[in-house]
Amino acid sequence: MTAETTYPMTFGQLAVWRDIERMLPERRWEGNLSFCWSLPPRGVTAADVWRAVGALGMRHASLRTTFDVTDLTDPRQRISVDSPADVIAAVRQPGRDVALSRIETEEIQRPFALNTDLPWRVWLTGSDDAPGKLMVVIHHMAADGAGINVMERDFHALLAGETLPPVPQPAELAMRQRSGEVDSKLLAAEAYWRKTLATAPRRVAPRPGAVLRATMHTGIPEPMLRAAAQGIGATVAAVSLTAYCRALISTGVTSTPVLLYPMSSNRFDPAVTSVVTSMNQWLPVLAELDPDQSFAQAARALYVRNMRALKHGVYDPDTVTRVREDAEREGGPLDPGYHFNLLLPPMTVDPPEEIQESSIEWHTPIRSTGPGFYLMASADTTVRLTVRVIREGYRREELHALLTTMRDDLLELVGSNGDKVR
Template sequence: MFPTPIAETFPATVGQLSVWRDIEKMPPERRWEANLVFVWDLPAGQWPENDIWEAIGGLGMRHGSLRTSYVIGDDGMPRQRLAADTAAEVRDRVRQGTADCAERAAMEAAELQREIDATAELPWRAWILTEDGAPRQVLLVVNHMAADGAAMLLMREDFERLLRGETLPPARGPLEMALDQEGAGSGRLRAAEKHWRRTLAAAPRLAPDAPQGPPLGATLHTGIPMPQANEGAARHEVTLASLILGVYYTALCEVTGAPVHLFYPMSANRFDDDHAAVVTSLNQWAPLLLELDEPFPQRLGRVHWRSFAALKHGVCSPDAILAIREAHERDGGDPGYYYNPILAPAGFPSGDELTDPSLERYPPARVTGPGFYVIARGLTSLDLIVRVHRPGWTSEALDRLLTRMQQLLAETLGGRAL
């Protein structure tokens, strides 16, 4: 039995509200930028399409955020409500059809850019991709209000369990989280605001009259397989996410000539049992100021522990934080460097072949959001995806940064230089 009547509404969690505030700032024609796209390989075996769709429906019943839509009040605040009450209803509203695996790339590009209106429909869509008529993959597009990168890994694991015939009970979801954040969790929100104010007050100023260049996009394919990357981080007694952040900071210092940088690492906000397995959007930014003078290998530990302390303040009221950030930047404060590690955990199925690195440059598809954004993506091998549209950066400077980052990663993890 589920915890609430389907017509009842509840406040949004701070994670959901954070995404909604970003969506509000997007021009209507760019609101597809709130979408995430994923392709799951089906487990080995023969899977009838009907079984796959039934597992999709069951997935929606296990995780409340996947059958949640949002009602926007007169005060501009979103409220969440369950918008489907059976697995069959979830299945039928999410199911988009079947296509050939050969169409995957074109479908990913097209469907990513088809907005999901989370106020009017369920926040995800699914397709089955076939090869020689047999199902091989599932393509998903999910509105970011429903899930983040970590949640997608949880969804994939539960989908495979449901596909194999397991019965999974309803999991803790964002309804319970929202009620907690209005009650016992409110003190944590106030502590986060204090951390933001202290950190931004000490942050550097933006260089005056820095020219604004064109939007830049690049992907650095490091060629380093994930098992090797995780082993290299373990040798330095830090997480892989912290090691990459240390590389990011070091390369920035060298390319810009400045020793102090404000970062906004993404906090997964999954540091305890109550949050670790919740499928919803928990990600929020946390401010981190770095000024370190140790040689690179020695600074990795300090980056790790400083980022860990900052990430504990990731659960915060987005409206309160927006006011703090706007005041900081209005006063000439540096807009910061954003960082989001989306890294599969050690032991996740992956290849182990080291390959040559490469640098791919392109105009970025997304033009809203952070002005300097590095996404560390690691499923089979480690890639760095970069979007830049902040003053003072040129394509040549970005090339120097990524070349240096690759060199540091190669020296630390055993890869190859560009």
């Protein structure tokens, strides 16, 4: 294999790969994601759908990529198939009556051999003349949440016969990241990590415990929360992160300052907005909340701090590993921190116009690795807050209190309409 046929991983791909390396071999399937796309109720056949799948794979090189990890210091990517027919042959899975529940449990736990397998598998339900749903399992090396949204948009456009303009590709991005073009940004990111971790709290990491996972369906329409956030000079991400931080303190999970790790999707540059790959990288943000601050004041302050951090969203994960090791050598064990991610997928139906009744849904987790304390906020109609905890000493009661506290803060923010459902 030569340098002409392989390329370095992007920093986003490398970040995911380093996480996978730390997993036990039998848990490496936890890098898999699953989703389901609805198809038009009429006017398309199964053959049309598979043609669009092949075209999608040709459009986004990450869907035709395998990985060479022989050299652990320089893992690389390569394009492995060159035709729509090859894409379809590699990803098409048998079974027209496969249930979504099987995809989300059994199939998501079937690992990819990343050195030989294309990093996605596709099932099509229904008949030749009336296809039902397209169900996909994809590895996180190939796409993150924003990338999956791009895939969905492009798939439906290709299915409709549209001609789409070219998009950036991961290999191009990886070469640019290592070309010297972004050296100053990488050095600034390294300096930001060093400065933040130097002042981060030193707390002994709690031992792993049973996995708890629950979702608070806040009932708050996303447009309503967005308008309320804009009204105080913040964003949905900022107010969600603020509610998380305040709840962690008020319920006794931790104390100020709080070491937060929000996710950067790294798609602020228009040149990479439509790239399909994994671009997610965690960023440290130290939040010092004044107990006398209002929610709005805390949200504005955290919004500014988070935006400053996002300027450093592209970094070399191996460099940051060394920075973390240096910080621990100099000051003791770092607080493991509290992770956060916000996903705003396309709205498939119109959101409600009024606040709905809230509820908590408890999940049976299948994943047992990853961040020890993780809030995933999402909204395709109303806002949902999913917390996953893999730390000893937490029970449903503590998680219930955390989620309820976050919901109450957000309800208060959107105004008196929240009183209708308390």
